[in-house]
Amino acid sequence: MSSADEKTYDVVVMGAGSTGENVADVVVRGGLSAVLVEEHLVGGECSYYACMPSKALLRGTEAIEEARAVKGAAAAVTGEQDVAATLERRDSFTSHWDDAGQVRWVEGAGIDLVRGTARLEGERTVVVTRPDGGETRLTARHAVAVCTGSEAAVPPVEGLPDVEPWTPREATSAKEPPRRLLVVGGGYVGCETSFAWNALGSQVTLLQQGDRLLPGAEPQAGDAVLASLRDRGVDVRLDAEVRAARREHDEVVLTTAEGEVRGDEVLVAVGRRARTTAIGVDSVGLEPGEYLDVDDTLQVRGLPWLYGVGDVNGRRQLTHMGKYQARQAGAAIVARARGEEVRVEDWSPHTATADHAATPSVVFTDPQVAGVGLTSAQAEERGLPHRVVEYPIGSVSGAALFADGYEGTAVAVVDTEREVLLGVTFVGPAVAELLHAATIAVVGEVPIARLWHAVPAYPTVSEIWLRLLETWRG
Template sequence: MSSADEKTYDVVVMGAGSTGENVADVVVRGGLSAVLVEEHLVGGECSYYACMPSKALLRGTEAIEEARAVKGAAAAVTGEQDVAATLERRDSFTHDWDDSSQVQWVEGAGIDLVRGTARLTGDRTVVVTRADGGETTLTARHAVAVCTGSEAAVPPVEGLPGAQPWTPREATSAKEAPRRLLVIGGGYVGCEMSFAWSALGSQVTLFQQGDRLLPGAEPQAGDAVLASLRDRGVDVRLDSEVRAARREDDEVVLATAEGEVRGDEVLVAVGRRARTTGIGVDAVGLEPGEYLDVDDTLQVRGLPWLYGVGDVNGRRLLTHMGKYQARQAAAAIVARARGEEASGADWSPHAATADRAATPSVVFTDPQVASVGLTSAQAQEQDLPHRVVEYPIGSVAGASLFADGYEGTAIAVVDTEREVLLGVTFVGPAVAELLHAATVAVVGEVPIARLWHAVPAYPTVSEIWLRLLETWRG
């Protein structure tokens, strides 16, 4: 270290979200030094604007509805949800957007933290502009890990920026329910936030440009979520294109083919884009705004000292996959620092597909949608020999005990040549807890013949596995 404004570490990590934290933690435990650079909150999107606050907003509604679905317990639900208490509970998970506890963890893990905006300026060099305007130059002996994540994409709708739209950040941190909320986009975020805010008092109108919700999931999932949203009074408009937007005083006005629609706030939930603009990737020959092209060790192709980990590489934009990739990248960094081969042996041959063909995800709507691996459409697109097996979850004893009139569907996509699962989707109340068993089966390519001997406990919802296998056998 030559001065207070010039520091050298084994690894410099740009971005202190959950992905960056895990990269730094693993390399430090591997005997290297590491520094995290963060311009906002340590802990990132998941902790403050995504996974945790959004699920906290949804959980109260879910708990009430689970009680109402059981005769006897339903009689105890005599009032409506306390919106203020729900928002207060949400705030407790974000620590009121205070990252002190996360900073304490970083320090306790032996990781340094530099606050400010980071940009690459050359080979293994990162310059941080601090809040006071000063700069700190960080040099990495071995690696720089870009963990800057992704940000909400805003579609090119005329006037939309001037309409002051919500992104998921505003949707999960709002201090009160807007009277009328307009939602553009029927994917995971659009559906979850429509459920959350409609239950908390907003009149929600959801615009989906395509002909179904959750277009990347099995069709049954989108159909079930659509029916549930409409039952709750959400105005869902399929095949509806928002052509223009404007703000008039305290109102947002959206122009569609059907006419103008007015609301108090508009949430844009049409996807994400790489957060690689303004971080200096052009200084090392990369294109700002593009996802980083990486190999299976998360090393950026052509730059052996640079790693792109988590959302920033575009492989799977999910917190748990970012953490998974972080462990993978950090193991490679440590191995290479020791002069060892980063062969990937530590994470097995399945790692190359874990964040492509075997990614688990949950949509926390009612019904929940829990899925892993390929859908039937994806198997068809890849020309894989397959057969689709379905079974109503409500037909198993555990489901009928869980809720009166339980409705749900289990869908398995089976490779007919190898007789292993390519993908599994569950649609129904509380099905998220079924997902990890499916993930183990898909990632492990467990033969159907062996799954037959994994006997589910009776009476649990997991008995659906037995029914799926029986249906497969015919």
């Protein structure tokens, strides 16, 4: 290997998705050198197959329905959604799956980029197999950050791999709506995909193995989304375990306990697995295929030079949480490189403690589901003294103005000893925009007594905060 094929950097980042980009950006801003290694598209899942295309598919439907929910405006909605234009808009948000713009950003930020497949080869060493078949050996002075993310998990169902199921990648990048789409899994991806393609003309059947949708959210959320999907004609089947799959000519046939269900395509949305199978983690004593076990600075336990950031550690598999972890990990790497103290404590600039009890998330269905912190079930599991407060969002003036017949629910989980919020969930149209206020209250552990003085403007949907507090007071 020539000297041109051997390079040394302060930090080597495996994976140039949004998490890897943020790690590299933070350390370069901190005065270190960094290189990103990417085998596919710079920008990763969020830019091309997840957040951006999926929300672009959903937004047109959301805009139409918001207009139809207001008398006077509803009369202006006289046609149906332009499916081709919606798909074209989706494609524009992915830059038509061209990462040239992201590459320009990387170069402009002073970060090097190596294209190819990366694998660890012992301590602080990453070997990249380039597209031309050659190899580049990268050595890190301070840290290697593994930001290889996760991939869709396909359950061990007889015949399922043979029917070539869609993963979320295919579901968000399809060039036209399938006539009949089978969706296996009733979590975030399954519910959002069912809404999106149903609105664009597909006949959708959603199969959920459990007894409710969105099992990780408050029960009110799953109930509302279930009712809305069924109202739109989606065939939602709960307690529907898929036992076998096969193709008959152009049809996909799934076998459940209650019989067979047929479609043209099947999306499997039942979870994720770590992308650590083929990246050489065994060369440093780790188990391929497993999530990386990290501390709150995102350092892999027992390997002080190795960091596992984002989906690859399995802590919180959300784009914004991957970016958050990246900022914290980058700050810890810079501090350690400078010989500075790294503060491993709650809410320090070097730790990702929001992962534990203050993670925000949004399901972009109709109604939307926006939540942060602990659900009532999670508070119960942790043995925390708590009380659940619930109030109908449609009862506040701002919601009535936003949409005729507004229906929604707000649920707050309150620590009864400290009198602070443990978690908040909103279910209803456009509630995602309420979430950050709740996030601040949960992260800041703002006392209920102080929240009384955070006066919501009238008439806005944010009045729901006052109603929750009044309900708490009783």
